[in-house]
Amino acid sequence: MGTEFKESIAKAVNNANLTGALGKFSEAYKVNRAKAYEGIDFEALRGRIADLKGYAAAHLDELSDLFQKNAEAAGATVFRASDPAKVREYILKVARDNGVTSVIKSKSMATEEIHLNQYLEKAGIEVGETDLGEWIIQLAGQTPSHMVMPAIHMTKEEVSDLFSKEVNERLTSDIPRLVKVAREKLRPTFLAADMGISGGNIAVAETGSIVLMTNEGNARLVTSLPKIHIALVGIEKLIEKYADVATILKALPRSATAQLLTSYVSIITGPTPNSDGSMKAMHIILMDNRRSEMAADPKFKQALQCIRCASCLNVCPIFRLVGGHVFGKVYTGGIGTILTAWFDELKKSEDIQGLCIQCGACTDVCPGKIDIPELIMEIRRRLVQDQGLPLLQKAIYAVVNNRSLFHGMLRAAFVAGKPFTSGKFVRHLPLFLADLTDGRSLPAIAAEPFRDRFKKINQPRLKEKAAFYAGCLIDFAYPEMGEALVRILNKGGIEVIFPEDQTCCGAPARYNGAYEVAASNAVDNIKALLREEVTYVVSACPTCTVALDHEFISTFESLGQTEWLPQAKILAAKTVDLSTLVKKLVDEGRLTLKEGQQLGTITYHDSCHLKRTLKVFEQPRELLQKAGYELSEMFECDTCCGMGGSYSMKLPEISAPILQRKLHNIKQTGAKTVAMDCPGCVMQIRGGFDQDGASIAVRHTVELLAEQVE
Amino acid sequence: MLYEQFKVRAEGVSAEVYRYATKIEALDYLIRFLRKEGLAETPEASALWAEGSFLDGMERNQLAAIAGLKFDVTRESAATARFGISQMEWALADTGSLAQNSTAIAQRLVSSLSTIHIALVPTSGILPDMPTLLAKVHPRDCAYLAMITGPSRTADIERVLTIGVHGPERLIIIFVDEWGGNN
Numbered sequence: 095m096g097t098e099f100k101e102s103i104a105k106a107v108n109n110a111n112l113t114g115a116l117g118k119f120s121e122a123y124k125v126n127r128a129k130a131y132e133g134i135d136f137e138a139l140r141g142r143i144a145d146l147k148g149y150a151a152a153h154l155d156e157l158s159d160l161f162q163k164n165a166e167a168a169g170a171t172v173f174r175a176s177d178p179a180k181v182r183e184y185i186l187k188v189a190r191d192n193g194v195t196s197v198i199k200s201k202s203m204a205t206e207e208i209h210l211n212q213y214l215e216k217a218g219i220e221v222g223e224t225d226l227g228e229w230i231i232q233l234a235g236q237t238p239s240h241m242v243m244p245a246i247h248m249t250k251e252e253v254s255d256l257f258s259k260e261v262n263e264r265l266t267s268d269i270p271r272l273v274k275v276a277r278e279k280l281r282p283t284f285l286a287a288d289m290g291i292s293g294g295n296i297a298v299a300e301t302g303s304i305v306l307m308t309n310e311g312n313a314r315l316v317t318s319l320p321k322i323h324i325a326l327v328g329i330e331k332l333i334e335k336y337a338d339v340a341t342i343l344k345a346l347p348r349s350a351t352a353q354l355l356t357s358y359v360s361i362i363t364g365p366t367p368n369s370d371g372s373m374k375a376m377h378i379i380l381m382d383n384r385r386s387e388m389a390a391d392p393k394f395k396q397a398l399q400c401i402r403c404a405s406c407l408n409v410c411p412i413f414r415l416v417g418g419h420v421f422g423k424v425y426t427g428g429i430g431t432i433l434t435a436w437f438d439e440l441k442k443s444e445d446i447q448g449l450c451i452q453c454g455a456c457t458d459v460c461p462g463k464i465d466i467p468e469l470i471m472e473i474r475r476r477l478v479q480d481q482g483l484p485l486l487q488k489a490i491y492a493v494v495n496n497r498s499l500f501h502g503m504l505r506a507a508f509v510a511g512k513p514f515t516s517g518k519f520v521r522h523l524p525l526f527l528a529d530l531t532d533g534r535s536l537p538a539i540a541a542e543p544f545r546d547r548f549k550k551i552n553q554p555r556l557k558e559k560a561a562f563y564a565g566c567l568i569d570f571a572y573p574e575m576g577e578a579l580v581r582i583l584n585k586g587g588i589e590v591i592f593p594e595d596q597t598c599c600g601a602p603a604r605y606n607g608a609y610e611v612a613a614s615n616a617v618d619n620i621k622a623l624l625r626e627e628v629t630y631v632v633s634a635c636p637t638c639t640v641a642l643d644h645e646f647i648s649t650f651e652s653l654g655q656t657e658w659l660p661q662a663k664i665l666a667a668k669t670v671d672l673s674t675l676v677k678k679l680v681d682e683g684r685l686t687l688k689e690g691q692q693l694g695t696i697t698y699h700d701s702c703h704l705k706r707t708l709k710v711f712e713q714p715r716e717l718l719q720k721a722g723y724e725l726s727e728m729f730e731c732d733t734c735c736g737m738g739g740s741y742s743m744k745l746p747e748i749s750a751p752i753l754q755r756k757l758h759n760i761k762q763t764g765a766k767t768v769a770m771d772c773p774g775c776v777m778q779i780r781g782g783f784d785q786d787g788a789s790i791a792v793r794h795t796v797e798l799l800a801e802q803v804e
Numbered sequence: 805m806l807y808e809q810f811k812v813r814a815e816g817v818s819a820e821v822y823r824y825a826t827k828i829e830a831l832d833y834l835i836r837f838l839r840k841e842g843l844a845e846t847p848e849a850s851a852l853w854a855e856g857s858f859l860d861g862m863e864r865n866q867l868a869a870i871a872g873l874k875f876d877v878t879r880e881s882a883a884t885a886r887f888g889i890s891q892m893e894w895a896l897a898d899t900g901s902l903a904q905n906s907t908a909i910a911q912r913l914v915s916s917l918s919t920i921h922i923a924l925v926p927t928s929g930i931l932p933d934m935p936t937l938l939a940k941v942h943p944r945d946c947a948y949l950a951m952i953t954g955p956s957r958t959a960d961i962e963r964v965l966t967i968g969v970h971g972p973e974r975l976i977i978i979f980v981d982e983w984g985g986n987n
Contacts, residue, residue, distance in 0.1 A: 115962060115963060118963070119963055168943070168947065224970065225960070226958045226960040226961070226969055227958075227960035230960065230961070243959070243960060243963070244960070245960055245961070246960075246963065248961075249962065250961050250962050250964075253961050269961050269962065269964045269966055270966050270967075272961060273958060273961070273966045273968065273969055274968070276969065277968065277969055277970060280970065281883065284970075285879065285883055298943075301942075301943040301944070302943075303943045309956070309957045309958060309959075309969075310956055310957070310958050310969035310970045310971065311916055311956040311969065311970040311971025311972075312969070312970045314912060314916045314950070314970075314971065315916055315917075315970055315971075317948075318909060318912045318913070318916065319879065336938060336942070336943065337935065337938055337939065339934075339938060340933075340934040340935040340937075340938050343934060344934070351959070353817075353953075354813065354817075354898070354899040354900070354953070355896075355899040355901055355934075355951070355953045356953065357817075357952065357953050357954055357955070357956055357957055357971070358950070358951070358952060358953075358956075358971065359901075359950070359951040359953075360906075360948060360949070360950050360951075361943065361946075361948075361949040362947065362948055362949075363943035363944075363946070363947050363948075364947050365947070366907050366909065366947045366948050367907075367908070367909055368909060369877075369878060369879050369909050369910070369913065
């Protein structure tokens with residue numbers, strides 16, 4: 095990552111206004127959004143939206159033609175262009191032909207995308223933003239920090255300073271008064287403007303209509319007062335049917351601002367009369383700017399299902415720390431990373447794609463059903479394909495790709511790390527774990543890895559067998575978790591085998607875009623795990639489970655490799671996470687937990703991959719309660735702990751505050767034990783509490799359950 | 805039933821909702837409301853009424869005699885008037901929204917530039933939701949379909965909800981049960 099980019103992150107995370115406002119907003123948003131969606135089947139709704147937007151994305155030319163035909167029949171002038179320069183020229187020509195000297199705008203990301211304001215101002219035309227947030231940042235000479243709330247990073251005091259200069263009067267920071275000043279100041283601008291420019295939230299092909307939504311009422315004025323109206327619409331806003339407007343409007347305001355409907359919605363079909371009886375001139379520009387190319391891309395076409403609600407920003411644990419400015423000038427957050435890579439250029443996304451920790455919080459709420467983390471991974475993959483891996487990473491993966499060398503080095507790390515070990519933690523680890531962070535200690539490399547300890551476990555001979563996939567952390571840092579797993583499964587009538595040739599699951603390589611490395615890891619593991627006939631392949635690491643269950647397949651597919659696909663599918667079918675398997679054994683009566691235990695209060699942290707990819711969250715809770723723990727849920731129990739594999743090493747300045755928030759939420763429950771199903775989360779959270787000093791036990795579910803099996 | 809749902813939703817977004825049996829009663833309330841809020845002859849204290857079927861059969865002369873109540877909607881008069889009165893044909897119960905064919909610009913001027921917007925609505929125009937509205941009103945018959953949900957609002961400064969940015973800071977909704985004629 096570039097120094098400039100790192101500096102912009104530091105600036106953002108140290109800006110208390112920004113992180114305070116965004117933090118409070120993100121907390122309130124979750125609650126309010128849930129309330130706004132009460133009584134609505136969100137899954138069904140977003141299924142419909144994904145279908146209708148997906149259909150539109152697959153028929154962009156056809157729908158553009160149909161839109162043009164119908165809008166023109168209604169009296170509008172339609173201009174279609176791919177190149178942003180052509181769009182700017184067209185708008186300027188319309189302005190020049192009509193002697194326009196001043197323009198008022200309602201909020202439009204498409205005009206930001208083509209940097210329209212600067213262009214028109216250079217040509218001597220006055221441009222007034224009228225959305226309050228946009229106007230504030232225009233006065234401040236800044237760029238939006240959020241797609242829906244552009245000035246969320248500014249305090250009322252800063253706004254009051256700006257407005258005071260604008261009206262030549264010392265204003266206080268009373269917000270209603272500031273809003274009134276904006277109303278009074280902008281009113282004459284509205285009335286004097288010769289041209290109004292808007293975006294379009296939706297463009298309806300079968301009627302030639304555009305839909306505009308605002309809360310302030312500025313779009314109504316922009317489309318009513320001046321005699322010329324230009325609507326700049328990206329072609330991804332097209333939908334086929336008029337009735338589907340209601341479908342999108344059911345989700346958009348709820349997802350964007352947790353409102354049932356924005357204050358003002360206008361559905362405009364062709365020009366309307368002006369107050370002097372003349373007809374308005376209405377121009378609609380359908381802009382492509384690489385959207386067709388995106389639609390033709392098998393992976394990225396789904397990004398066109400976006401309805402621009404920005405809910406992916408609102409739930410992102412990273413966005414609420416850094417805000418929009420680190421993302422660049424136009425589109426921000428998760429979807430913004432993807433749009434920047436396309437509408438600007440792939441290279442521009444090089445730094446910002448690294449901000450995604452892959453927690454998947456956005457996939458839960460996206461009303462367009464876009465798998466944003468998956469698309470960001472695809473950006474990573476293509477960047478690596480274009481530019482290769484950084485040298486250091488290359489060296490690391492050369493090691494990871496060679497199992498015996500990798501494991502040899504991990505064993506060596508135990509020796510090298512020894513002088514620095516205090517209790518269960520090391521302050522500094524050698525190798526690629528070297529560049530470590532404040533606020534978290536790392537586990538010591540175990541003196542004896544699980545693969546060695548396993549040989550000493552005396553198992554009963556049982557008919558049913560499961561292969562245990564340990565993953566690097568359990569094998570080399572937390573072998574006791576592996577032992578606990580064997581103990582539980584044996585009690586449940588399953589004998590555990592440990593295929594020695596298993597190696598890294600490939601997740602670290604994959605999450606850094608090194609798909610070739612991940613594929614080679616996949617092949618090694620498939621060979622190792624399918625060698626012996628077993629009923630299950632079980633893992634106590636959700637990231638590894640996801641690799642075995644989903645990612646081996648998708649890695650091969652991304653690379654177009656078919657040789658190992660059938661075996662990958664066989665492996666996936668056998669793969670199961672620890673809690674799901676134990677729950678099954680308990681339900682089948684094969685395993686019993688001690689009765690009548692009173693073990694005190696516990697709180698449970700949901701690991702990202704377990705909750706959102708594997709959809710497992712009830713099983714561990716039920717098991718722990720059955721074992722005798724009383725569950726006290728923490729706030730934001732399924733928000734990422736900030737570990738994210740190597741993320742915490744690349745971006746410690748972001749990972750650390752995410753961890754602090756998690757520690758705080760755990761402490762707030764008063765529980766003395768926090769359980770989780772992921773050794774990575776254990777490493778992050780246990781290390782955090784080690785430095786924090788709070789005496790809260792951080793345990794893997796497998797360890798807690800192993801203590802309670804009969 | 806629909807009315808009750810509408811009222812809860814609309815009040816939830818800071819609209820003020822009233823209901824009268826007849827046009828006469830509604831008019832009576834409207835005039836009292838305007839006077840209480842300072843209706844006067846000066847442009848800044850005046851009320852602008854955009855034409856609509858509510859006025860059919862009303863004594864125009866009597867209404868025009870009320871100081872400050874005007875019917876000539878222009879950009880200039882609308883930009884200064886304190887009150888804007890218009891009639892909205894439909895209401896959506898599930899979101900507390902009003903809807904109108906706003907193709908005639910006077911309808912938009914009085915409802916977007918005034919400080920207080922008073923909407924007269926036939927109770928029979930309450931529909932369950934937006935899909936019902938869109939099935940009823942097709943763009944070929946309506947170049948500008950407007951929906952209004954509560955007063956103008958923003959949360960752009962420190963996320964504090966503030967009413968009345970560019971549009972009205974109050975929305976008064978008056979339902980009339982016996983509208984008569986063809987609304």
